[in-house]
Structure formats: structure tokens, C-alpha cells
Amino acid sequence: MALTRLSLTDFRNHAQASFRPGRQFTVLHGANGAGKTNILEAVSLLVPGRGLRGASLSEMPRNNGAGGFAIAAEIEDIKLGTGVDATTPERRKVRINGANAPITSLSEWLAVIWLTPAMDRLFTDGAGERRRFLDRLVMALEPSHARFSSQYERAMRQRNKLLGDDRPADPDWLDGLEKAMAQNAILIENSRAAMTAQLMERLAVEPQEPFAIPLLAIDETEKMDEEMLRIHWRRSRARDAAAGRTLTGPHRADLIVTHKAKKQPAALCSTGEQKALLLSAILAHAALVADRRSEPPIILLDEVAAHLDPLRRAALFDRLAKSGSQLWMTGTEKALFEGLNGDVLFLEVSNGQLLQDGPWG
Ligand SMILES: Nc1ncnc2c1ncn2[C@@H]1O[C@H](COP(=O)(O)OP(=O)(O)O)[C@@H](O)[C@H]1O
Numbered sequence: 017m018a019l020t021r022l023s024l025t026d027f028r029n030h031a032q033a034s035f036r037p038g039r040q041f042t043v044l045h046g047a048n049g050a051g052k053t054n055i056l057e058a059v060s061l062l063v064p065g066r067g068l069r070g071a072s073l074s075e076m077p078r079n080n081g082a083g084g085f086a087i088a089a090e091i092e093d094i095k096l097g098t099g100v101d102a103t104t105p106e107r108r109k110v111r112i113n114g115a116n117a118p119i120t121s122l123s124e125w126l127a128v129i130w131l132t133p134a135m136d137r138l139f140t141d142g143a144g145e146r147r148r149f150l151d152r153l154v155m156a157l158e159p160s161h162a163r164f165s166s167q168y169e170r171a172m173r174q175r176n177k178l179l180g181d182d183r184p185a186d187p188d189w190l191d192g193l194e195k196a197m198a199q200n201a202i203l204i205e206n207s208r209a210a211m212t213a214q215l216m217e218r219l220a221v222e223p224q225e226p227f228a229i230p231l232l233a234i235d236e237t238e239k240m241d242e243e244m245l246r247i248h249w250r251r252s253r254a255r256d257a258a259a260g261r262t263l264t265g266p267h268r269a270d271l272i273v274t275h276k277a278k279k280q281p282a283a284l285c286s287t288g289e290q291k292a293l294l295l296s297a298i299l300a301h302a303a304l305v306a307d308r309r310s311e312p313p314i315i316l317l318d319e320v321a322a323h324l325d326p327l328r329r330a331a332l333f334d335r336l337a338k339s340g341s342q343l344w345m346t347g348t349e350k351a352l353f354e355g356l357n358g359d360v361l362f363l364e365v366s367n368g369q370l371l372q373d374g375p376w377g
């Protein structure tokens with residue numbers, strides 16, 4: 017999976033940009049605030065979800081632009097597009113080869129994984145970000161995970177709404193929603209468990225150095241089958257109505273990460289060690305996806321090179337080059353990327369403008 021072209025229109029500080037990324041590496045360098053992360057964010061919106069900033073759609077159209085934005089990408093002769101129209105700015109639209117498509121179908125075409133400076137807080141913040149990270153790994157391996165998650169969330173939102181109504185909720189309607197939740201919950205939990213098991217197997221054969229090996233486990237409320245889940249939610253209606261939300265289910269699961277060699281929870285590791293654990297997981301995951309889907313995912317590394325010592329940086333570049341993934345990397349200094357070998361496009365980003373330093377299409 018590799019983009020052969022990326023075009024942006026009125027996306028954040030980019031009024032108009034179009035280029036052919038490197039087959040292996042695209043390096044975006046330039047000053048703080050130039051618009052480098054914005055480009056990675058655009059790529060991250062080519063899969064289901066809210067992108068690598070978790071931002072709301074209303075932040076994305078360029079200030080002083082026409083009110084909407086568009087991100088268009090080509091993968092050989094396949095055309096993916098997403099964006100919002102000025103008339104319906106709250107609705108993200110997706111087009112695949114010119115036809116409207118549900119957002120969840122993007123995962124069938126592309127897998128994108130990222131590591132950003134904001135993820136420095138992944139192990140110390142609440143479970144939500146860790147769960148989203150887990151689900152991105154799962155979705156990259158099992159594209160249908162996006163659809164099951166979306167169906168689960170939709171049924172749960174309707175259940176929360178019904179339970180929150182002043183009028184007593186129709187029990188048959190609640191039964192139906194809880195059934196849909198239970199069916200999708202089982203699929204979600206199975207995909208998560210399968211990905212985690214396969215990734216652990218993969219990590220066991222990956223090099224221990226220079227990036228520490230993580231142990232991954234999913235922390236979820238007591239494992240239940242579909243029937244038990246339905247009974248559980250039926251019995252929890254009063255409790256959930258009082259709380260104003262559904263208190264149990266796969267939307268509450270957490271990802272537990274442990275530094276294998278140190279036998280220490282990731283939260284207690286240094287920021288550098290945490291980054292190394294995440295890099296190990298991402299690289300092993302890329303190898304896993306390459307095996308199962310015949311092509312590795314796209315990997316976005318925002319400001320990662322600057323935080324590694326030269327030895328680890330060289331080792332990272334070496335492993336990235338061997339991964340077969342299309343890599344997108346940012347840094348304030350071009351010099352950080354001197355050790356990169358392979359097909360590299362260097363782009364200087366300056367105030368929302370891209371200045372080529374490599375091949376253009
Ligand atoms: N909707 C928007 N319209 C115009 N500019 C924006 C929008 N959203 C963010 N920006 C600008 O984009 C810049 C940040 O871009 P970013 O890609 O994070 O920079 P960096 O190159 O440091 O990664 C900031 O100057 C910010 O004001």
C-alpha cells in the first residue's frame with residue numbers, strides 16, 4: 017500500500033498542494049508551524065477515524081478559504097478522496113473511484129499507522145487513546161473492524177439516547193439495540209484478541225535491540241458471550257440511564273503495555289523507552305500486515321527522528337527501509353535524514369507551501 021499521488025485543497029494551512037510521494041520515504045522538513053504535521057494528518061484521514069490529531073472536522077478547512085476541504089490520493093489507478101463541503105461542514109464524505117462510499121470502506125483500500133509527539137502521553141493518559149491505538153492496529157490487519165466498531169457505536173448511541181429520554185424506553189427497541197451491540201462486540205473483541213496474539217508472536221521473533229520489546233494485553237471487563245452480553249446490558253439499563261452512558265462493553269477496554277525485559281509497565285518507562293516500545297510494536301505490526309494482507313501499511317512518523325540518538329536513528333532507518341512500508345517522516349532539520357537510503361522524496365514545507373527537493377510528477 018503506497019500513495020502515488022497526494023493532493024490537498026484548503027486543508028489546514030495548505031491552500032493547494034499536489035505531489036508524488038517517494039515510493040519508500042517522503043521527508044517533510046521545515047520550520048515549526050510550516051505545515052508538516054498537517055500533511056501527515058491529511059494522509060491519516062485516508063482511513064476511517066478522526067486522523068492523527070483526533071481533531072474535529074470544523075478545525076480542518078483552511079481559515080479564509082471557501083469553507084470546505086478536500087484530500088485526494090491515488091494508489092496506482094485507484095482514486096481515494098475525502099473532505100467536507102462548505103454546505104455540510106459536519107459531514108465527512110468519502111469517494112472511491114469517483115463514487116460516494118461509507119467512511120468505513122476506506123480501511124479496505126489502505127492501512128495507515130502513526131507515531132506522533134502527542135503519543136508521548138499514551139501510557140499516562142486515560143484508556144481512550146490507548147484503545148484507539150489498539151483499534152488502529154486491528155483495523156490495519158482486519159479492515160472489517162472499522163465497520164463493526166461503527167455499528168456498535170451507533171447502536172450504543174441510540175441506546176444511550178433512549179435511556180436518557182424522559183419517557184420510559186420501549187423495551188423491544190432496547191432489546192434490538194442491545195442485540196446489535198452484542199453481535200458487534202463479539203466481533204470487535206475477537207479481532208482485537210486475534211491481532212494482539214499475532215503481534216505478540218511476531219514480536220517474539222523480532223530483534224530485541226535497539227528498540228525494547230513490548231508485551232501487549234487487552235484489559236476488558238469480564239469476557240462474555242453474545243447471550244451473556246445481552247442479558248448484562250438488559251440488567252444494566254437503570255444503572256446506565258443514571259450514568260447517562262453505557263458503562264460496560266468493548267468501548268471501555270484498555271491496552272496494557274509492559275516493557276518485556278524490564279518487566280515494567282510502560283507508564284513507568286522513560287519517554288524515550290516508551291517511544292522505543294511503540295516503534296517496536298509498529299514495526300512488528302507492519303511485518304504482520306505485510307504477511308496477512310500481502311502489503312505493509314503506510315507509516316507516519318511525526319518528529320520521531322529528532323528524538324533518537326544517532327545509533328538508534330540509523331537502526332530505525334535501516335529497519336524502515338527493509339519494512340517495505342511507505343514512510344512519511346517530518347523533522348525541522350533535513351540533516352536528520354542524511355542516513356536514509358532508498359527512494360526518498362525530500363519536501364521543504366514553508367508556510368503552507370511545498371518546495372520540491374526531489375522528483376515531482
Ligand atoms: N484550519 C486552518 N487554517 C489555516 N491554518 C491552520 C489551520 N489549522 C492549523 N493551521 C496552521 O497550521 C500550522 C501548524 O501546522 P503543522 O503542520 O502543525 O506545523 P509543523 O510544520 O510544525 O508540523 C499553524 O500555523 C496553524 O495555525
Ligand SMILES: [Mg+2]
Nearest residue numbers: 052053318346
Ligand atoms: Mg509538526
